[in-house]
Amino acid sequence: MSSSPVARPDEVRRHNRTTLLRLLHVGGPSTRAALATELGLNRSTIKTLVDGLAQAGVVEEKVPRPGRGAGRPSLLVLPQPHAAVVLAVDLQVEHVAIALVGLGGQILGRNSWNLHSRTRTPDEVITHVIESARMLAGDLGVEPVAAGVSVPGVVRRADGLVHEAPNLRWTDVALGDRLTAVLRVPILVGNDAELGAVAEHLRGAAxxxxxxxxxxxxxxxxxxxxxxxxxxxxxxxxxxxxxxxxxxxxxxxxxxxxxxxxxxxxxxxxxxxxxxxxxxxxxxxxxxxxxxxxxxxxxxxxxxxxxxxxxxxxxxxxxxxxxxxxxxxxxxxxxxxxxxxxxxxxxxxxxxxxxxxxxxxxxxxxxLGADVKLLGAAEVAFEVVLDTV
Ligand SMILES: [Zn+2]
Missing domain, CATH: 3.30.420.40 (ATPase, nucleotide binding domain)
Known part of the structure; x- marks a missing residue:
């Protein structure tokens, strides 16, 4: 009747798989030996996990370019960008940028446009983001599985309600719900500085x-x-x-x-x-x-x-x-x-x-330059997809 406090083997495996994938996603290509050390797991567990991910096309193992060391070089485990693609949106007061970002953090394609008072309304922005995202995904032949949106304002995390974005003149805009209704993937909306912090922490100066x-x-x-x-x-x-x-x-x-x-x-x-x-x-x-x-x-x-x-x-x-x-x-x-x-x-x-x-x-x-908020938006989207890849 009661659930056991001890995690079941499949839960442990799933947890290890997500942790390994997160490590590759943020840290880049790595050897099995380095992954084993980093995760505190034995070599055979790592082998099983990597083999499973390779079979699913999520990672690839490759011989690195020859180095100075003697002997056979260890295979590198590389995340495959197209195995999971997210949509990142950076909404600014005068400018919108969107990008499709692959597993590993690589920007696969992007688009941007300027905003002025007439095109800054929620309806205009939401419509343009959706059309532009669909066009970009079509051009690249990918299907985003989640999206992150950076907004210069006060945002409710649970449903992506933009409570107040004064410089955009937006109040109580159900941005998350409206994008989810059309794009049909999880949408994470965050304050721009919060997402900037996330990007700096994972990929930048912090x-x-x-x-x-x-x-x-x-x-x-x-x-x-x-x-x-x-x-x-x-x-x-x-x-x-x-x-x-x-x-x-x-x-x-x-x-x-x-x-x-x-x-x-x-x-x-x-x-x-x-x-x-x-x-x-x-x-x-x-x-x-x-x-x-x-x-x-x-x-x-x-x-x-x-x-x-x-x-x-x-x-x-x-x-x-x-x-x-x-x-x-x-x-x-x-x-x-x-x-x-x-x-x-x-x-x-x-x-x-x-x-x-x-x-x-x-x-x-x-x-990180001008891409900092796009990268942060991508990372909050990846947070919800890494355990389902
Ligand atoms: Zn003030």
């Missing part, structure tokens, strides 16, 4: 860090938190609205209803003010100005002095609250001159008690 925070400044400012190796999710998935920490009493009004939010001091408009540019300067021109400034470290420190101070203040609070070993700066913050990032890092370590306690929190720029 790889190997069990506690890391991803801070991104775009039109808005957001954060994603990796705690003890997992994505931190608050009530219903609402967490990480660090852009609305109040850091400047009596500061500028924020659309959220408060004033003096971090976003009003380090968001895109604030960066424009710091650079002496109009607040509506096109993104390309901001990047050009920042790259130009990066050539003169001393000038960069002087011109962005006040901006750096607001960035530092917020980061000290974030680090004291969450105790990360690493903070990854994303979006516009990745283009900050190196001298500025370095000086902010030193100040955070000097002023944060917790930073010193964890051995000195490092502050680094994202290395």
């Amino acid at each position: 790889r190997g860090s069990s506690d890391a925070v991803y801070v991104s400044a775009d039109v808005g400012v957001g954060g994603g938190v990796i705690a003890e190796g997992s994505s931190l999710r608050g009530g219903a998935g609402y967490v990480g609205e660090i852009g609305h920490m109040v850091i400047r009493p009596g500061g500028r009004p924020c659309y959220c209803g408060s004033s003096g939010c971090w976003e009003t001091e380090i968001g895109e408009a604030a960066l424009c003010r710091a650079l002496g540019l109009p607040e509506d300067t096109p993104r390309g021109a901001i990047l050009v100005e920042l790259r130009e400034l990066g050539r003169d470290p001393a000038a960069a420190l002087a011109r962005l002095g006040e901006f750096s101070e607001w960035l530092t203040l917020g980061l000290v609070n974030v680090v004291n609250l969450l105790g990360p070993q690493l903070v990854v700066l994303g979006d516009l913050l990745t283009v900050l001159p190196e001298s500025v990032v370095h000086s902010v890092g030193e100040e955070v370590r000097r002023r944060s008690l917790v930073s010193r306690a964890v051995g000195g929190t490092r502050i680094v720029s994202s290395a």
Whole structure:
């Protein structure tokens, strides 16, 4: 009658198979011996698992290119990208990007388009995403088995309801349900900074860090938190609205209803003010100005002095609250001159008690570039498919 606390052999096998597949998916090709060591399983168990996956076409075993060592080289186990393909969608305020991503994290194909006020409505965006995804899948001859969607807003994890995406002017949009109804695969919708943190943790600058925070400044400012190796999710998935920490009493009004939010001091408009540019300067021109400034470290420190101070203040609070070993700066913050990032890092370590306690929190720029949220969206989709491949 009662279920046994001891896992059944088929459950153990299934668990081991998923763990092995996850290791190959994130870590890339590996030998059976390395997989056995990593998973703490014996060679014969690994052989059975790999043989099963190879028979199903999920992995392939290949002789690696000849190395310097003597003797027969070990076969490499490679994940097969077409064995599981997911759809990744990165919805931004002025731009939508979609990609089909294969097992192992390879982008197999992509498409993108710009948004403006008329095409930014939920109906327009949802229709375009569906049509574009179908066309791309048809061209590549693949069938996605799940989808992840990155949204710059407050998202309910359970059903993908976009509660509020102020810069898109979306309120209570049932994005997850509407996409599921048409695409008929599991749809995972997440906040963009949360998905950025997932991508950095699995494939970027935060790889190997069990506690890391991803801070991104775009039109808005957001954060994603990796705690003890997992994505931190608050009530219903609402967490990480660090852009609305109040850091400047009596500061500028924020659309959220408060004033003096971090976003009003380090968001895109604030960066424009710091650079002496109009607040509506096109993104390309901001990047050009920042790259130009990066050539003169001393000038960069002087011109962005006040901006750096607001960035530092917020980061000290974030680090004291969450105790990360690493903070990854994303979006516009990745283009900050190196001298500025370095000086902010030193100040955070000097002023944060917790930073010193964890051995000195490092502050680094994202290395994943413009694909970070697409990759994060793909990874949350893979989370639900790896045990069914
Ligand atoms: Zn605010």
